[in-house]
Amino acid sequence: MTAALDTLHRIFGFNDFRGVQGRVVDRVLAGQSTLAVMPTGAGKSLTYQLPATMLEGTCVVVSPLIALMHDQLRAAEAVGIRAATLTSVDQNRAETRGRFLDGELDLLYIAPERASTSDFRELLERGRVALFAIDEAHCVSEWGHDFRPDYRLLRPLLDRYPDVPRLALTATADAHTRADILDQLGIPQDGLIVAGFDRPNIRYAISPRDNTTRQIADLIAETPGPGIVYAQTRAGTEKLAEALAKTGRPTRAYHAGLDPEVRARNQADFVASEDMVICATVAFGMGIDKPDVRFVAHAGLPKSIEAYYQETGRAGRDGDPSVAHLFWGAEDFAKARQRVAEVEPQRQAGERQRLTALAGLVETTGCRRAVLLRHFGEQPGEVCGNCDNCLNPPMGTEATEIARKFLSAVFRTGQLFGVGYVEDILLGKSSERSLINGHENLSVFGIVDGEEAALIRPVARALQARDALRANPHGGLEFGPAARAILKGEVDVTLVLPPKRERRRKGKAGAAEANPVGDPLFEALRERRRALAKEGGVPPYVIFHDSVLREMASVRPGTLDALSRISGVGARKLDAYGEAFLSTIREFE
Structure with a gap:
């Protein structure tokens, strides 16, 4: 490792490895195959870049996105590593092939689709391969949150080189996914290194949606530096970008439907900027390795805790304080359950488990970070001191009775109406529709008043998150599988009432100002x-x-x-x- 430390200082300017980097590099240099699970920002790329400069031959890096490869290529070349990409958009493919065959490349980045072609196999046979690095390795697992079938085709290529070590890298893999990655890529069980999942510099916060544009505008005003806002639709990214431009910060939209030149320009502008906000669909971010993102905001529910962890992990890769704020609504869970119903039957149980875990994260009154880390098999403390619930504990209130009243009203009105109508029935508000339907004669008409009235909307949101209520295609509420136990009094309902949020002064939301001492x-x-x-x-x-x-x-x-x-x-x-x-x-x- 003395030689490795010398190389680390000479090329990267660091005196020592961080976390498990040294263990991973040691195994690679010893020719041992490894799966390294390391949090975003922990320096995963260094664990193959450094050995690539020390080993005879080229390290072949399999990466899922062209934009990500080009970003990593820039970073590698900046420190003097001989690197190239071999992708469909590269105009210098012949030159890159020649450099590989002449032994003039330390790193060669390729997509999984190209890695499985006969043409690429023939190229490798004519050169010298020192290491296979498989980035975003969770894509190989059907249990992973971002499954890519082409990753499944890598094993035959790897097996053609039994003496070449394999290094699989991911930031997001639970125990089941880790086991599948080891199996799919032919890495021995003792080759697993898990660094832990904690990102202590990220401040996590989750809030019910209430005028999303205003909420995100407040976050932008409070948080200097670049930021990513994830919207759930292409139209949503453009609408948010236009609205948030009124904050005075430069904004751009990014989604697959944009003209390719516009999309590329918007991404380039964001990568180069020190204060831009980009509103994007969730695919954005895998394609960049921008370390100075100061906040990530979700304008809707992510697909899973794994996806949330990966997307929020795009903040603060440089180690400086950053913010991750999720804004959610009950309708997000309705849409998510519809998506689960449309996936292959064999994957539905796993997707339902992911959705249940996500509901637990948004509803908890405890430490957000603890919920995240326990999901990945860790045993954190009860308080982290850097999430919204730890910094400003919410109030939990007993709401079982109001929840049963709401469910009763949904049932007695025929499971046909939305939240607003059911709320009016409970409050005893007469309308032409309630008269025509005869609902003013129901026992649930007007049974809620006083302080309970303010809990109706939060209860409706909580019941949908817990799958006690579901939205039908026409927007009406109907019972979900969890309703019966609540109605029978077998399960209690506790509401999380977030504390009133005071507007903070600019730059005080938890992200670092670039120049805190004003030097x-x-x-x-x-x-x-x-x-x-x-x-x-x-x-x-x-x-x-x-x-x-x-x-x-x-x-x-x-x-x-x-x-x-x-x-x-x-x-x-x-x-x-x-x-x-x-x-x-x-x-x-």
Whole structure:
């Protein structure tokens, strides 16, 4: 490992490995196949990039998205690693093949679809492969939340090279999915390394939807830096982007229906920006590795806890404080259950379990982080101190009786009407429709008043989240499988009433301000970074992260040798940018 540490410092500018990186690299260099489960931002790519520079031959990296490959390619080349992509959009494919055959590549990125072709197999046979790295490895498992059939075709290719180690990497895999990945990719059981799932720098918050645009606009106003807003439809991304532009922050929309040139430009603008908000469908984010995203907002329910963890994990990859805020509504659960009903029968039980787990996360009065970590098999403490429930505990109120009244009203009105009509019946509000239907003669008409009245809407939302109520195709409510136990008094219903949210001052939502101490040298270094990034045609973070600039501003190195001791300044970046940053520092002497 001495050689590995020397390489780590020379190429990446780090003095030591983080977390389990060292264990993974050690196994790879020893020729042992490994599945590494590491949280987003833990430095998964380094575990194959570093060995690729030390081993004889090329590391073949299987990655699911072209945009992600190109982003990783930029980052690898920035530190001096010889890398290339072989994708359908690359114009230099012949050159890349030649570089591979001549042994001039440390890394070759490909998509799983290409990896299984006979043409690619023949290319590999003519070159030298040192390592197979399978990124986003949960895509190989039908139990995973993002199953990709083409990942299932990798095993025959891997088996053609029994002496070449395999490194599978993922941030989101529960115990069942991990076992399936090991089996599908032919990695031994003792090759599993789990780093843990905690992202302590992310502040988790979940709120019922109540004017989503205003809620997200408030979050944007409070949180400086780039952000991602996930909407559930293509039209929703465009509508939100237009509305949120009124906050004064630059905004863009991103979805598969946009003109390819527009979509590519919007993504490039976001990647290069230090304050832009992009409104996107959930596929966005897998294709980038932008480390300085300060917040992720969900304008609706994600597919599962695994998906939520992965999507929120796109915030704060640089380790600085960040925010993940989910806004949900009862109709989200209705739509989700409809999706479950449409998947293959053999997958429905697993999807229902995922939805139930997600309901537990949004309804809990306890620590959000603890619910997340327990889902992935960890045993966290009861309080994390960095989620909405820990920082501002919600009030739980007994609501079994009002829940039974609501269910009774749904039943007695024929399971045909929506929340608003049922609410009016319970409150005793007369209308032409209630008179025509004869519902004013029902025993449930007007049985709710006083303080209970304010609980009707939250109860309706909770009953839908618990699958005690479902929305029919016409918007009416009907009983779900959990209704009977509540009506019979076998299950209690406790409502989570979030505390009143006080508007915070700008920059106080939990995400870090880039320059918390107001150091003018730091701002000057950022300006120098912007100029160099524009000149080089790369995003600013590819040059240096904010944390590196903060250390420069604090230490104020006066020589290249002193600058090289700043964490994150490797040899290639020292040569390329060292004098430029030193000249800026000297201006403040």
